[in-house]
Amino acid sequence: MSAIDPDTVFAEWRLADDGVWERDAARVIVVDAARRVLLVGVDVDDSARARWFTPGGGVEPRESERTAASRELFEESGLDVPPDDLAGPVAVRDAEFTYFGRPCRQHEALFHVRLDGGTALRTDGWTEVERASVADIAWWDVDELSTTETTIYPPALASLVTALLEHGWDGATRTVD
Incomplete structure (x- = not known):
């Protein structure tokens, strides 16, 4: 991973009154026909402790969460899913974490899509920040998520993926940790 100027990393964030960097974000829970979930791995703040999460990122000014989710999915994976094909948001969460050494708070909307077609991944759309922070992108077996x-x-x-696979989305947006 390459070094990057923190001002570049936090250009789309805002500094809250409590000193925490904040942004709104949209993420996508992508599940393929083989019951695998697409996850992005980051180890920018601690190379000994990788973290994996759903593809997604910051919502740009005047952009809807749904549009941001679709755009971010394409940037990070090469999977082209139109915004209207995303279900949800199926869940929302507030996440607090350290990113590039700074305390951050992210307000996330999570959408869902089930892919039955091609799931080949591409990373040529990664931004400079993603190239500096993303260690890997991979498909994870849904059963592996609960045991890893x-x-x-x-x-x-x-549990969220299991419920979506077994029952579909019921139209309710859940608040998750």
């Missing part, structure tokens, strides 16, 4: 000791965000992802 690796840190997965959101922590409720395994």
Whole structure:
């Protein structure tokens, strides 16, 4: 991973009154026909502790969460899913974490899509920040999510995915950790 100027990293964030960097974000829970979930791995703040999470990122000014989710999914994976094909938001969460050494708070809307077609991944759309922070992108078996000791965000992802696969989305937006 390459070094990057923190001002570049936090250009789309805002500094809250409590000194925490904040932004609104949209993420996508992508599940393929083989019951695998797409996750992005980051180890920017601690190379000994990788964290895996759903693809997504910051909502740009005048952009809807749904449009941001679709755009971010394409940037990070090469998967082109139109915004109207995303269900949700199926869940929302507030996440606090350290990113590039700074305390951050992210207000996330999580959408869902089930892919039955091609799931080949591309990373040529990664931004400079993603190239500096993303260690990997990979498909994870849904059963592996509930048994791994690796840190997965959101922590409720395994149960959320299981419910979506078994019952579909019921139209309710859940608040998760």
